[in-house]
Amino acid sequence: MDLLKVEHPIILSPMPLGGSPSLALAVCAAGGLGSIGCALSTPDAAAREIATMHASTDGPFAVNFFCHAQVAADLAAERVWNDAMRPYYRAWDIPFEPSKDWLTITPFDDAMCDVLERAPPAVVSFHFGLPARHLVHRLKALGCPVMSSATTVEEARWLEANGADIVIAQGVEAGGHRGTFLPRDPIWSAGGDIGTFALVPQVADAVSIPVVAAGGIADGRGIAAAFALGADGVQIGTGYLRCPEAEISSSYRRALEVAESGSTVVTNVFTGRAARSIVNRVVRDLGPISSLAPAFPSAMTAMRQLAFEAARQGDGDFTPFWAGEAVALARPLPAGELTALLVTEAMRAFLGEVANPTNVRLPD
Structure with a gap:
């Protein structure tokens, strides 16, 4: 919360498909960290989205990019x-x-960094590792904390050693792309990925920077559990996809409505x-x-x-x-209301007062 200048340690996952400035702004207004996904954007398109965010909020927000290796x-x-x-x-x-x-999709490069230098966001996040070292230095010079996803302890250590300020421990439950970027044993292709609640405490023990838990978290119980295991914050994507601010098709919305734990x-x-x-x-x-x-x-x-x-x-x-494995826990609420509800649920879960978060109502 101190590093990101947010009221609540809840980060909206950057979602190029489903996310939107309006969704991010609603989370920002509720005290969380809204994120926009510019991984598939051209520099000009990213500049327009970032300008929209700056014009609509004075609060912090994050912008996300890919760092995939081009083949x-x-x-x-x-x-x-x-x-x-x-x-x-x-x-x-x-x-x-x-x-x-x-x-034409390219990893984060100098042209995109130029965009950020003209209109810096509060936070920059990455998927598939980190960009070239000189680009990380340019972002640090802007005062932007840098965070990226790790799917193993080895990746978390690598991120810390290469300049990340925050590591996102992404469990296999998470929706969207796996953030994997380091080579691994072939056993991984046979289902060897690590779940969030096994990964988080191991990452928390392995690094000295803040750890954000991601994957399978969609209500206050999940938030409380993540903190109990050593997380400093949570990142939630699927839990926000049923919000009216999410820009998804009617068929996508229907699929989310009927999805179950094994969907x-x-x-x-x-x-x-x-x-x-x-x-x-x-x-x-x-x-x-x-x-x-x-x-x-x-x-x-x-x-x-x-x-x-x-x-x-x-x-x-x-x-x-x-969508992640917690898809059945997603609720069709406005994003700001959902963020406030998540905070209430988490606090009550910390106090052992919540057995079923669907019974929780926002305080008057």
Whole structure:
């Protein structure tokens, strides 16, 4: 709270799909740290979103970017993936024209850092590691605390050693992309990822910087549990997706409404990187983990047009509905009201007064 200058140690997860400035601003207004996801944005688009945030709040907010390693195009792998996607295009009777737009997605670079220097946010967060050392130094010169996600203790130690001010301990329960960035033993591909409440205390013991717990937290009980295990804050994404400020499609919203504890799975079929989504047709048909999917972001080139056309007709079979394992705990409340409720629930849980948070009401 001292480092981020927030009233409550609750961070809205940056969500390029589902998040919005209005959602982030509502969390900021309620005393949390609102975040916007600019990982898929051009510098100009990111500048516009950051300007919107600055024009609407004097409080702190975070901006998030990817630091993925760029890989050379694998034309052979892309052809195989395209062949796997063609039957769906034929079924929808749309021309097969893979979009190359996603191939322009670049990790955080000097051009994006220039944008932040012109209009610094309070906090900068990253996924898939950290940017080049000189970029971290530029951000530090702006006075921006830097935080990034770790999925293992080894990654947490690496982040601290390379300049992170806060580490986000991301358990396998979390929705969206896994933040994994260090090489690991092949056993990981067979389900060896670590859950939030096993990861948090180990990370808290391993580093001296603040630890934020992420994954599977959507109510006050989860917040209290995270703090009991050594967290200094929590990051919540899925818990906010049913808020009216979340910019999601009607099919996405319906999927969230009916989702249960076993409705999500880690899959690579949407982007080429492991990410947790609600299961739909394409995940069942091609995944959840497909050896055919080319590396991130190439897998998106053949998926985008199909997903757009299907979604236009109200079909979410080809759209990633990012969501974590606590999806059934998400509540359709305005984001500011939800933030206040989370605080109330957490405080009562600390005091042992809450058995079921659905019985909790905000104090008058």
